[in-house]
Amino acid sequence: MAAPGNTAPGTALHKIGVDKLRGVGPMLAEKLHKLGLFTVQDLLFHLPLRYIDRTKITAIGGVQPLTEVVIEGEVRGSDIVFGRRRSLVCRVQDHSGLITLRFFHFNHAQQQSLQAGSKIRCFGEVRRGKSGLEMYHPEYQLLNQAQPPALAETLTPIYPATEGVTQQRIRDLCGQALTLLQRHGIEDWLPAGLAASNPHQNNYALVDALHLLHNPPPGTALNLLAEGEHPAQQRLACEELIAHHLSLLRLRQKIQSQGAPALPANPKASARFLEQLPFSLTAAQQRVVNEISADISQPIPMLRLVQGDVGSGKTVVAALAAVQAIANGMQAALMAPTEILAEQHRVSFEAWLAPLGIRIAWLTGKLKGKGREVQLAAIADGSAQIVIGTHALFQEGVVFNNLGLTIIDEQHRFGVHQRLALRKKGAITEDGDDSQQSTPHQLIMTATPIPRTLAMSAYADLDCSVIDELPPGRKPIETVVLNELRRNDVLERVRASCREGRQAYWVCTLIEESDVLEAQAAEATAQELQLLLSELSIGLIHGRLKPKEKVQIMEAFKAGEINLLVATTVIEVGVDVPNASLMIIENAERLGLSQLHQLRGRVGRGTQSSHCVLLYSAPLSANGGARLKIMRETNDGFKIAEKDLEIRGPGEVLGTRQTGDMQLRIADLQRDAHLLPEVKRMAFGLLQDYPDNVDPLVARWLGHSEQYGQA
Ligand code: ADP
Ligand code: MG
DSSP, rough: OOOOOOOOOTTTTTGGGGGGGGTTOHHHHHHHTTOOOBBBBHHHSSSSSSOOOOSSSSOGGOOOOOOEEEEEEEEEEEEESSSSSSEEEEEEEEESOOEEESSSSHHHHHHHHTTTEEEEEEEEEOOOOOEEEESOOOOEEEEOTTOOEEESSSSSSEEOOTTTBBBHHHHHHHHHHHHHOOOOOOOOOOHHHHHOOTTTTTTHHHHHHHHHHSSOOTTTTHHHHHHHHHHHHHHHHHHHHHHHHHHHHHHHHHHTTTTTOOOOHHHHHHHHHHHHSSSSHHHHHHHHHHHHHHHSSSSOEEEEEEETTTTTHHHHHHHHHHHHHHTTTTTEEOOOOSSSHHHHHHHHHHHGGGGOOEEEEOOOTTTHHOOOOOOOOHHHHTTTTTEESSSSGGGGOOOOOOOEEEEOOSSSOOOOOHHHHHHHHHHHHHTSSSOSSSSOEEEEEESSOOOOHHHHHHTTTSSSEEEEEOOTTTTOEEEEEEEEEGGGHHHHHHHHHTTTTEEEEEEOSSSSSOOHHHHHEEEEEEEEHHHHTTSSHHHHHHTOOHHOOOOOOOHHHHHOOOSSEOOOOOGSSSOOOOEEEEETTTGGGGOOOHHHHHHHHHHHHHOOOEEEEEESSSOOOOOOOOHHHHHHOOHHHHHHHHHHHHHHOOOHHHTOOOTOOOOHHHHHOTTTTGGGHHHHHHHHHHHHOOOHHHHHHHHHHGGGOOOOOGO
16 A cells, blocks of 8 residues: 655654545545544554454355355346335355345346346345345455456454445555554553563554554454454553543542642531431441541542442431531532432431531522522522532532532432533532632542442542441341232232331333333323222322422321332432332333342331332343342342443443443453553553653543543
């Protein structure tokens, strides 16, 4: 391939724009930019998703469904078939067998050329069709007997693509980038000294790894490549993970360089708080309280994640942190992911803090008009010492007087991206810009335990505390899995439980995440249940209710006036009514493990034994069945999280699918978990001994999509 022109030797590849490459005009450049490809370096790090093997011809008799193969043979005949869709069907035979090609889009010329007797070479995916094995829309060439075209010499890479940029085009551009790589070289930001002890670095120089992955030579182990376990892939995966790790560490450094108000412990205030608490802290709670207390007494912003299983008592730990901030004359803010949860925190905090004379403000998106202005004024003039609300807390127009501590509850409901964005906003809102010298301490709480390996990479910017003990007297929740056909038995159970003075939840779920449909389904269920259980008082709660209505219903449930609460998954997090001891979840097979665990965690909060009934409709998928089995077997959130990781993979466990961050190009957090200790060591080493390498390395991998903090 000819080298692309006019690039001065010595120019770094991240300084050469894609528009300098042969065949790239303004239109294509724009499309490439949409893929995040701005420079030649970006192309080099735009790694193939997978490879296909077009280096050999497979005998038709030996092809397997769901594989991509090259075949060669003679056309036996072509017909237009009028089925549900008109299609051109063409039978091709070689010495070993017969296969059908099927085209749904075709023209007359094509039909003509595929006449009986033509020799043809095809490439495509084999599938089982009406007439046995078929290929839909294969790529094909008619063969000129004299001189069959050469087969590919190397595995063919398949790139992540975008509309309007063909694989062929990207392959060509990456080819040009590789030529430039040869001419200009590329900086390896992982210093040899640092990598010496790294077993995954030994085999491949950066340049060789890039060449191999874009252009695997004949004989490259396709199976290793397919698994992502080729040493060249592992070399780059390690580097990518280091880059991600560094970007988080750098963010942490940046925040901590701003300084924070020192909020030393105030034993008197804490003692007063603890005295009026109806229980004493568990040892685990006390340990975490101490860790937080030590952090915020320093003039460096705390960045701490508190993990604790559902019901482990995180709220009171947060309250103690707030008390310490307030005792130092600063404000605290507590953000919850839903209005119901925010409201419940307000009730708890009022009960705990009002006796200490602490004033609470309240802010949600639905609070409007005069009410809102009153709250905003109290937040701004400092008369509110703690502010509780939803993410409305960090929206424009909210000005704190002297925010010293930000608490984010149930962080798993927010993606990693949102967490970082919120954190930044939290830091900014204090005075409207980020030129300030000091930033609030930050406490993040999550009830979804994060497997250690994931926590290490996704939360590299946070210190971590774990509440690994439940308050005394809790009995494990007994879980049964029942076919939905046994609904009547379940009704009996609800009846019996309520007769004994207990309360129950009945959760309705839908596949589609539509507030409206979900609310309708819950309404219908509530009506049906009221007919069948006419002696019970049945309440209904869903996301479409007005905040006031929600509050009233939750209060009535808490007061025991409602026996059975029919709900949508709005009650998923945080809701705390200890007398509720029976949880029914409909269509449980549709929910993910962490959501099921959260929902189930609404019971088992008192001292009586609790039960959870997971209803499913047959037939169960393999995954659905596996999830329900795990739920039946364990109450341990950490075990459930590990299983969740196995079943769903890290992207979904971290809840970042939608936000699309932590998108790894080549590394896979699960497959490459064994690299993480080394990644961590290397990242610290770089930050400490090679600080100049950090920015270019992060830019190389996270490139233009990085900007975590600015989301
Ligand atoms: P989560 O960790 O799920 O947020 P909560 O903070 O809502 O848990 O606490 C669950 C319940 O346990 C609440 O009713 C709370 O008052 C109670 N609780 C918390 N700590 C203790 C404790 N040390 N002893 C007894 N009950 C406690
Ligand atoms: Mg909670």
